[in-house]
Amino acid sequence: MTFWWAEQQGMDGASDHEVSLSLYQRLNQSLGDNEAERRVLRTYADRYARLGSDIPALIPQVYLHYDPYVRSQYPPGQAPLQRQRMDFLMLLPHRARVVIECDGQQHYDGRASLRRYADMVAEDRELRLAGYEVYRFGGAELVKGPATVERLNTFFDRLAARHAT
Numbered sequence: 001m002t003f004w005w006a007e008q009q010g011m012d013g014a015s016d017h018e019v020s021l022s023l024y025q026r027l028n029q030s031l032g033d034n035e036a037e038r039r040v041l042r043t044y045a046d047r048y049a050r051l052g053s054d055i056p057a058l059i060p061q062v063y064l065h066y067d068p069y070v071r072s073q074y075p076p077g078q079a080p081l082q083r084q085r086m087d088f089l090m091l092l093p094h095r096a097r098v099v100i101e102c103d104g105q106q107h108y109d110g111r112a113s114l115r116r117y118a119d120m121v122a123e124d125r126e127l128r129l130a131g132y133e134v135y136r137f138g139g140a141e142l143v144k145g146p147a148t149v150e151r152l153n154t155f156f157d158r159l160a161a162r163h164a165t
Contacts, residue, residue, distance in 0.1 A: 001023065001057040001059075002019045002020055002023055002053060005019060005022065005023040009022060016053070020048070020049075020053075024041075024045050027059070027060050028041060030060055030061045031060055031061065034102070035144070036102045036137075036142035037060060037087055037088070037102050037142075039142050039148055039149075039152070040058075040060075040087075040088060040100065040102060040137075040142065040152060041060055041088075043148075043149055043152040043153060043156070044058045044152075044156065047153070047156055055160070056090050056093075056163075057090065057091055058088055058089075058090050058100075059088065059090070059091070060087065061085065061086075061087070062085070062086050062088070062089040063085050063086075086099045086100075087100055087102045088100040088101075088102075090159075092163045093163060094163075095131075096133070096163055097131060097132045097133070098132065098133045098134075098135065098159065099127055099133070100135050100137070101135070101136045101137070102136075102139070102142055103136055103137065103138050103139060124136075135155070135159075
């Protein structure tokens with residue numbers, strides 16, 4: 001993804017670090033004021049810095065129709081699924097697709113709703129049937145602190161092990 005970003009931004013001759021930092025800043029900006037999602041991205045960026053550029057891309061705020069594999073499966077103009085925007089999409093080897101959702105108050109309108117929950121479960125089911133793995137984090141799991149970083153690192157380690165080639 002960094003090669004693509006360098007090309008898009010005209011960063012020929014820039015160091016890998018400069019390109020990665022520029023891309024991170026742009027991705028971070030896409031999150032607006034969502035601190036939970038920002039923690040997920042920051043933890044993954046630290047992982048990238050530690051493990052290098054051979055790890056899968058983690059793309060925030062991605063619209064499903066941007067996934068080239070999904071786009072090729074549907075006629076032009078036809079939306080593949082009801083829910084179009086994912087909090088995060090990871091593109092893994094062998095066309096594996098992982099959706100990571102960060103569920104905050106916006107998922108509940110401040111109180112539990114059977115209808116909203118049913119809609120969310122139905123959308124997840126459709127994503128799974130379309131070949132995506134879906135992982136959800138509750139907002140309370142993503143509060144600021146070392147336990148959150150540890151939780152996310154453990155999740156990313158286990159996900160990497162599950163999809164090791």
